[in-house]
Amino acid sequence: MNALFQKSSKPILALLIVAMVLPIIAPTYYVQFASKAMLMAIVAVSLNLAVGYGGLVSLCHAAFFGLGGYMLGFTSSDSAGASIWLSLPVALFVVAAVAALIGALSLRTRGIYFIMVTLAFGEMLFYFFHDTKIGGGSDGMYIYFKPEIALGDLTLIDLEDARAFYYVALACLVGASLLIRMLVKSPFGHALAAAKGNERRALSLGFPVFWIRLAAFVISATLAGLAGYFSAAQFGFIAPQMLGWHLSATVLVMVVLGGMSSVLGPIFGAIALLGLEEVLKASFEHWKLINGLLIIALVFALPGGLQQMASLLIPKGAAPEPDLQSMPPKEAVPHV
Amino acid sequence: MSEILLKATALEKRYGGLKAVSGVSIDVHRDEVHAVIGPNGAGKSTLINLLSGDAAVTSGAILLRDRDITSMAPQRRAMAGVGRSYQKTTIFADATVFENVRLAAQAHGGQPLRMFGGVAKDGNVNARAQAAIDEVGLTHRSQTIAKSMSHGEQRQLEIAMVLATEPKLILLDEPLAGMGHAEAARMIEIIHRLKDGRAVLLVEHDMDAVFALADRLTVMADGKVIASGDPEHVRNHPDVRQAYLGHEDGVAA
Ligand SMILES: Nc1ncnc2c1ncn2[C@@H]1O[C@H](COP(=O)(O)OP(=O)(O)OP(=O)(O)O)[C@@H](O)[C@H]1O
Ligand SMILES: [Mg+2]
Numbered sequence: 001m002n003a004l005f006q007k008s009s010k011p012i013l014a015l016l017i018v019a020m021v022l023p024i025i026a027p028t029y030y031v032q033f034a035s036k037a038m039l040m041a042i043v044a045v046s047l048n049l050a051v052g053y054g055g056l057v058s059l060c061h062a063a064f065f066g067l068g069g070y071m072l073g074f075t076s077s078d079s080a081g082a083s084i085w086l087s088l089p090v091a092l093f094v095v096a097a098v099a100a101l102i103g104a105l106s107l108r109t110r111g112i113y114f115i116m117v118t119l120a121f122g123e124m125l126f127y128f129f130h131d132t133k134i135g136g137g138s139d140g141m142y143i144y145f146k147p148e149i150a151l152g153d154l155t156l157i158d159l160e161d162a163r164a165f166y167y168v169a170l171a172c173l174v175g176a177s178l179l180i181r182m183l184v185k186s187p188f189g190h191a192l193a194a195a196k197g198n199e200r201r202a203l204s205l206g207f208p209v210f211w212i213r214l215a216a217f218v219i220s221a222t223l224a225g226l227a228g229y230f231s232a233a234q235f236g237f238i239a240p241q242m243l244g245w246h247l248s249a250t251v252l253v254m255v256v257l258g259g260m261s262s263v264l265g266p267i268f269g270a271i272a273l274l275g276l277e278e279v280l281k282a283s284f285e286h287w288k289l290i291n292g293l294l295i296i297a298l299v300f301a302l303p304g305g306l307q308q309m310a311s312l313l314i315p316k317g318a319a320p321e322p323d324l325q326s327m328p329p330k331e332a333v334p335h336v
Numbered sequence: 337m338s339e340i341l342l343k344a345t346a347l348e349k350r351y352g353g354l355k356a357v358s359g360v361s362i363d364v365h366r367d368e369v370h371a372v373i374g375p376n377g378a379g380k381s382t383l384i385n386l387l388s389g390d391a392a393v394t395s396g397a398i399l400l401r402d403r404d405i406t407s408m409a410p411q412r413r414a415m416a417g418v419g420r421s422y423q424k425t426t427i428f429a430d431a432t433v434f435e436n437v438r439l440a441a442q443a444h445g446g447q448p449l450r451m452f453g454g455v456a457k458d459g460n461v462n463a464r465a466q467a468a469i470d471e472v473g474l475t476h477r478s479q480t481i482a483k484s485m486s487h488g489e490q491r492q493l494e495i496a497m498v499l500a501t502e503p504k505l506i507l508l509d510e511p512l513a514g515m516g517h518a519e520a521a522r523m524i525e526i527i528h529r530l531k532d533g534r535a536v537l538l539v540e541h542d543m544d545a546v547f548a549l550a551d552r553l554t555v556m557a558d559g560k561v562i563a564s565g566d567p568e569h570v571r572n573h574p575d576v577r578q579a580y581l582g583h584e585d586g587v588a589a
Contacts (some may be wrong), residue, residue, distance in 0.1 A: 182451070182452055186450055187449060191439070191449060194428055197429070198427065204410055204414055204420055205439060205501055206444060212449065
């Protein structure tokens with residue numbers, strides 16, 4: 001269930017170190033790109049709590065992402081950045097409340113119907129912002145100043161600085177991953193997975209399946225909202241497209257590509273997908289077509305996701321000095 | 337006479353025009369196995385579903401001790417002390433035996449939905465899970481993935497899960513179905529131990545098992561109870577011979 005964490009805390013530590021030093025050596029453009037990718041990775045990681053662990057294939061997570069962004073827009077003024085201490089909690093609370101409502105209604109359905117109902121709710125939110133003047137309609141709205149992280153007059157972190165922003169995004173990604181990991185390993189997470197495995201059995205054991213799923217859905221949505229809040233801050237702009245099903249589907253592809261059976265897999269899915277897009281964009285005119293074909297090919301070629309490819313690329317014997325205490329003896333532990 | 341743990345009165349379940357269960361009243365006592373038999377389609381599984389909450393009654397009342405559970409959802413009945421197995425094995429097929437039973441124990445532990453701290457931490461839950469696994473004789477299978485076990489072992493696992501929820505009332509829907517002779521003998525032994533301090537309602541086609549286990553016997557046909565009471569008495573009831581087998585050969589094979 002959480003194989004990636006158990007198997008390889010060292011590679012993850014190495015990656016984290018690379019992520020820490022990247023802004024020091026990389027040009028600003030790449031630092032910004034990496035920030036954007038990490039924010040998408042947060043959406044993917046949190047969507048996977050619902051999809052991979054809960055079996056709830058949501059197609060409205062972009063709506064929560066976008067709503068988080070709009071909330072930053074609403075709490076910002078034209079003359080100064082919003083205070084993050086007020087604006088972020090408000091944004092997260094509103095996203096959580098909307099997710100609770102959408103979840104409570106959608107979770108009365110199962111399987112393909114759940115997908116369709118969440119899609120419908122996502123589109124409702126899209127048209128709500130698209131067709132009303134509340135968020136500037138189809139033009140969206142500008143966010144002229146990034147939120148301020150300050151104590152009194154003292155600025156703690158200046159988000160206008162691309163590298164500072166990068167570290168905040170990284171901290172959010174690490175925090176979100178740790179939170180999801182904690183949930184997945186907890187009794188709550190096991191109950192969530194049990195309900196996915198056999199709902200009838202979970203109920204007859206006494207688990208309140210509906211509430212468990214609703215909680216997972218709301219947590220997952222709120223983290224997507226967090227990512228949306230910072231994405232809107234990064235671009236200085238929020239528009240209805242950020243709420244649309246296209247983005248929801250893209251994040252779902254990230255999750256599938258990265259592998260749904262681990263906490264961190266979706267991060268690699270997000271980075272791979274955005275990286276691919278970036279490379280293709282620079283090289284081809286019809287990059288979207290090529291991108292689409294490549295994704296289809298990848299998903300079919302790697303049913304277990306990119307994570308399995310990574311373990312194929314790094315043969316077990318070649319792993320640098322395995323930590324004997326934390327590594328289970330070979331073949332002794334079945335991978336569930 | 338021992339305490340009545342479950343009292344169901346005048347239960348009725350309609351599926352469209354079909355009365356799957358009609359006018360069924362049944363008592364299940366503590367420390368007793370109450371067997372329910374009847375031909376295919378008699379309404380036995382439907383009766384269990386009504387008692388467990390998997391299906392809602394059309395009319396009638398169900399009391400667990402003094403508590404009216406007639407309209408409670410299945411997960412709330414489970415928390416109130418009703419455990420059940422299904423005619424078709426219903427387990428977490430992709431998880432280990434231990435995880436299956438641990439989940440059952442978790443649902444009835446102190447903090448079933450705690451969001452922090454790993455599951456290994458909860459010593460009491462783990463101990464109860466292990467005890468239930470030992471009880472059904474699956475100790476050596478603890479780390480085996482459920483779906484890779486034999487049918488009989490999977491049924492034992494399902495019983496262990498029910499046990500780990502510490503139920504007052506246990507509903508078993510054909511626990512011996514599809515088992516070999518040795519497995520069936522083992523299961524009969526397990527069920528015999530289950531009734532200690534609990535009430536067991538057993539639906540079963542295997543007559544040897546029924547007469548070995550039952551303290552009370554109810555015969556159903558076409559959704560109705562046609563006889564109920566002491567097993568020896570019911571066995572020789574003429575209506576039972578007629579309705580159950582369609583001829584006069586008697587119930588016991
Ligand atoms: N969900 C349902 N919808 C419609 N009809 C049903 C449903 N469940 C059961 N029935 C019908 O109710 C009747 C009783 O079925 P039930 O499964 O309770 O019988 P049973 O005594 O358990 O039989 P068996 O020995 O074959 O398991 C049958 O005619 C069956 O077709
Ligand atoms: Mg049946």
